[in-house]
Amino acid sequence: MKIYNTMTRKKEEFIPIEQGKVKMYVCGPTVYNYFHIGNARTFLFFDVVRRYFEFRGFEVIYVKNITDIDDRLIEQSIKENIPVSEIAKKYTEAYYEDIQALEIQKPTHQSKATEYIDEMIALIQDLENKGFAYEKNGDVYFSVEKFKDYGKLSGKKMEDLKAGARVEENLNKRNPADFTLWKKAKPDEPNWKSPWGKGRPGWHTECVVMSKKLLGETFDIHAGAVDLIFPHHENEIAQAEAISNKPLAHFWMHGGFLNISGEKMSKSLDNFFLTRDVLKKYDTEAIRFFFLSKHYRSPIDFNEDILKESVQALKNFYSVLKDVKYLPSMNENPEYTDAQIKLKKQFNEAMDDDFNTAKAIAVLFEIAKVLRSTNDLKYAHLLNELGKVLGFFSNLEEKLKSSLDDVSEELILLLIRYRSQFKKDKNWKMADAIREDLKKIGIQLKDTPEGTVWEIIK
RNA sequence: GGCGACAUCGCCAAGUGGUAAGGCAAGGGUCUGCAAAAUCCUUAUCCCCGGUUCGAAUCCGGGUGUCGCCUCCA
Numbered sequence: 001m002k003i004y005n006t007m008t009r010k011k012e013e014f015i016p017i018e019q020g021k022v023k024m025y026v027c028g029p030t031v032y033n034y035f036h037i038g039n040a041r042t043f044l045f046f047d048v049v050r051r052y053f054e055f056r057g058f059e060v061i062y063v064k065n066i067t068d069i070d071d072r073l074i075e076q077s078i079k080e081n082i083p084v085s086e087i088a089k090k091y092t093e094a095y096y097e098d099i100q101a102l103e104i105q106k107p108t109h110q111s112k113a114t115e116y117i118d119e120m121i122a123l124i125q126d127l128e129n130k131g132f133a134y135e136k137n138g139d140v141y142f143s144v145e146k147f148k149d150y151g152k153l154s155g156k157k158m159e160d161l162k163a164g165a166r167v168e169e170n171l172n173k174r175n176p177a178d179f180t181l182w183k184k185a186k187p188d189e190p191n192w193k194s195p196w197g198k199g200r201p202g203w204h205t206e207c208v209v210m211s212k213k214l215l216g217e218t219f220d221i222h223a224g225a226v227d228l229i230f231p232h233h234e235n236e237i238a239q240a241e242a243i244s245n246k247p248l249a250h251f252w253m254h255g256g257f258l259n260i261s262g263e264k265m266s267k268s269l270d271n272f273f274l275t276r277d278v279l280k281k282y283d284t285e286a287i288r289f290f291f292l293s294k295h296y297r298s299p300i301d302f303n304e305d306i307l308k309e310s311v312q313a314l315k316n317f318y319s320v321l322k323d324v325k326y327l328p329s330m331n332e333n334p335e336y337t338d339a340q341i342k343l344k345k346q347f348n349e350a351m352d353d354d355f356n357t358a359k360a361i362a363v364l365f366e367i368a369k370v371l372r373s374t375n376d377l378k379y380a381h382l383l384n385e386l387g388k389v390l391g392f393f394s395n396l397e398e399k400l401k402s403s404l405d406d407v408s409e410e411l412i413l414l415l416i417r418y419r420s421q422f423k424k425d426k427n428w429k430m431a432d433a434i435r436e437d438l439k440k441i442g443i444q445l446k447d448t449p450e451g452t453v454w455e456i457i458k
Numbered sequence: 459g460g461c462g463a464c465a466u467c468g469c470c471a472a473g474u475g476g477u478a479a480g481g482c483a484a485g486g487g488u489c490u491g492c493a494a495a496a497u498c499c500u501u502a503u504c505c506c507c508g509g510u511u512c513g514a515a516u517c518c519g520g521g522u523g524u525c526g527c528c529u530c531c532a
Contacts, residue, residue, distance in 0.1 A: 009462095027532075035532080042532045072530075155461070156528070203530090225532035226463095232531090255532070256463090262524070266531085293481075294471065299464075299525065306470055309482040313470095316481085319495080350472090358472055362480040372496080428491060435493075446494050453495090 001056075001352045003221075004297065006229060006252040007153055011354055016220055017250065022058045023219035024050070025211045025249070026107070027228055030067040030203075031091035032076040037273040037287075037302060038258040038265050040102060042225045044288055045255050045296045045355075047104040048390055049223075052351050055389045062107040063214045065207060066092055068114050069200050074189055084190045088114075098275045102284050103394050109214050113206040117192045120201040120209050123239065124181045124194075132242045136172040138184030138197045142204075144177045147238045153252060154230035179235050181205055204235035211248070212240065222249035229254055256299045265302070273302065286310040288391055292357040317383065317392070320368045321400060322455070326380035328396045334378045343367055347386050357390060364390075412443060416452050419445075 001014040016022055026046045029035050035043075053060045068088040077084040092112075124140055127133035132146045144150045144158070151157055158177070180202040185191035191198035211219060217240070224233065233252065240248040257264060260271035278287060289310040294300045336344065343363060350359035364387055371379035387393045415434055422431040435445045444457045 029532080030530095039532045070530095154527080157460090159460095227527075227531055230527065231529085257526070257532080259525075264526070264531095289481095290470090297463090298471095301470090303470090306482085309470065312483090313481050323496085356472075358470095358481095359479080362472070365480060423491085426491075432492070439494090444494065446496095447490070447492095448495075449489095455495095 002354055003251050003253065004354045005250075006254050009155075012251070014220075014251065016058070017218065020058060021061065022053045022221065023061045023063075023215045024221035024223065025063045025065075025207065025215060025219060026222075027207060027224035027232065028064040028066050028110075029091075029095055030070050030072055031088050031095055032070065032072040033091060034094050034274045034276055035098060036265060037275050037278050038225070040098075040275040040278075040287070041258045041291050041300065042255045043099065043104055044102060044291055044391070045357075046223055046253075048292065048357065049221075049253075049355060050105065050107075051389050051391060052355065056348075060108070061215060063109040063111060063211060064107040065210050066095070066110065066112045067203060067206060068092060068112050069190060070113075070203055094276070098279070101279050102275065102287070103391055111210045111214065113201070113210075116206060116209045116213070117201065119213060120205045121182075121192075121194050123205060123209055123243070124201070126243055127181065127239060130243065132239075133181055134174065135182075135196050138199060139172055139180060140182035140196055141173055141178040142181050142235065142238060143174060144179070144238065145175055147242050149241065150177075150238055151234065153237055154234050156230060156234075179204060179231060181239075204232055205239060207232075208236050208240045208248075211236075217244045217248075218246050219249055221251045221253055223253040224255070226254045226256060254297070256295075256297045259299055259301050261303075262301060278307075282307050283311065283314075285314055285392055289314055289361070292390055293361055295358055296355060314392075316365070317368055317387065318399065320372050321380055321383070321396075324371060324375055324377060324380055326377055326384070326400065328384055328393075328400075330377065330381075334381050336378060336382065339370075340378060340382050343370075344382060344386065347389075351389075360386075360390065412438070412454055416445065416454065420452065 002011040003014045004011045024046075026042075028043075029039060050060050050062050069084070073084050073087050077087045080087065082090075124133060127142065128135065128140065131143075133140050133142050135141075181204075182194060182196055182199050182201055184197060184199045189200070191200060211222070222233065222236075229252075237248050259265065260273070263271065265271055265273065286307055287310075290307050291300065293310070293313075343366060346366075347360050347363040350356045350363060353359075364383060367379055367383045367386070370376075371383060384393050384396060393399075415438065419431050419434040422428075422434070438445055438454070439457075442457055444455050446453050446455070
């Protein structure tokens with residue numbers, strides 16, 4: 001299995017630290033608002049990474065944090081005029097709701113920043129004692145000059161950083177590139193007691209503390225979206241490695257951005273889409289298909305027309321599964337034929353190559369095609385098995401069934417029987433009228449050699 | 459200003475040296491009373507210029523264009 005490592009800018013063979021185990025950490029949301037569709041892309045993709053590792057027999061320890069104390073929560077609290085803790089609670093709950101709606105599996109550890117304040121203070125003290133951090137007027141900063149590898153992930157040089165740094169209002173910093181470890185609380189702001197007075201931890205520290213506690217000093221994969229490379233991940237490396245002298249993570253994975261009409265999504269451009277709003281209009285699977293049909297490191301343009309295409313494309317899978325009358329409960333562990341094993345291998349090869357989900361989806365279409373022509377239900381099972389790795393086909397049994405109550409179904413069958421008589425009498429006018437009227441209320445009739453069947457259309 | 463990414467059919471998108479996957483859309487045929495569904499067929503030489511090579515979408519150089527990071531950001 002090969003994974004692109006941002007640290008080396010190359011695809012590298014993935015070798016877990018501990019055989020059969022993958023320890024991964026993904027930077028989660030800051031709960032100051034509902035999360036947007038760009039966040040959804042990242043969360044969704046790493047959910048697939050996790051599923052794939054498990055599919056390949058790894059035990060995955062997956063940590064995802066929730067940042068529930070941050071400047072942005074404080075700002076939002078003023079805006080909504082409710083306490084910071086309420087903001088955190090409200091948007092954490094919303095986050096869980098949206099994640100569930102996206103059919104993203106729960107990580108093995110979902111840790112919150114505020115539960116690790118003591119550990120963060122201890123870490124900052126340690127950094128101070130070792131000369132990597134300094135206190136000024138109640139704030140504590142990390143001195144980037146003291147950490148010689150600073151910039152190794154983002155490829156930035158200290159000189160460039162200095163030159164590029166904007167005029168800093170913060171005169172407490174010795175070097176403009178120094179970053180905040182501990183921030184002094186203003187009156188009325190949430191705060192915790194510390195050796196430097198009342199304040200709160202900086203964002204970059206929480207991930208270091210949580211990953212160390214839950215995964216150890218060095219783990220396999222640290223991930224997030226590209227914008228986290230600098231400064232967030234760079235700063236994590238600085239803190240963690242300054243103390244441990246060991247690499248924080250073996251692999252650094254970063255997902256590409258989601259753009260709107262070619263531009264980055266931002267509030268100032270008013271091109272902001274919340275995940276929950278998109279979910280109101282589009283099925284979660286269509287959203288998933290839309291994301292996974294492109295490689296995770298490429299930027300992707302969010303576009304409703306393409307989302308609609310995704311809906312169409314997915315119908316392919318469902319219609320063939322319906323047509324062959326597949327039931328997920330049948331054939332728990334079928335013996336695959338050579339041809340089926342070959343397709344499965346193709347799927348694995350695609351995923352092994354830095355999670356090439358676009359190629360993997362193409363294999364799914366190939367399976368659907370063969371399923372259609374052979375009617376061999378083992379292909380249906382294979383489609384289901386591999387589709388699930390990408391997070392598709394949850395509640396498949398449910399979706400393959402009609403979603404009508406018994407009476408409605410009886411009524412439709414009754415109409416079909418009348419229509420059959422009209423057809424027999426060559427009363428096309430009446431037969432067509434029934435079909436047209438049913439279509440208007442969302443029921444599509446199809447005359448097949450085996451008789452008339454119906455399905456619900458949207 | 460510094461650093462980086464990308465440019466493949468109408469649209470989306472794989473493909474990193476051996477002669478262009480797949481999906482959506484479109485057109486045509488088969489099937490059908492007509493539809494729908496299904497099925498078959500059709501549709502690109504890869505932004506431009508130059509170079510390396512027996513051979514390049516794939517490597518190198520130069521353009522052009524788009525985007526990102528350098529400040530909070532998934």
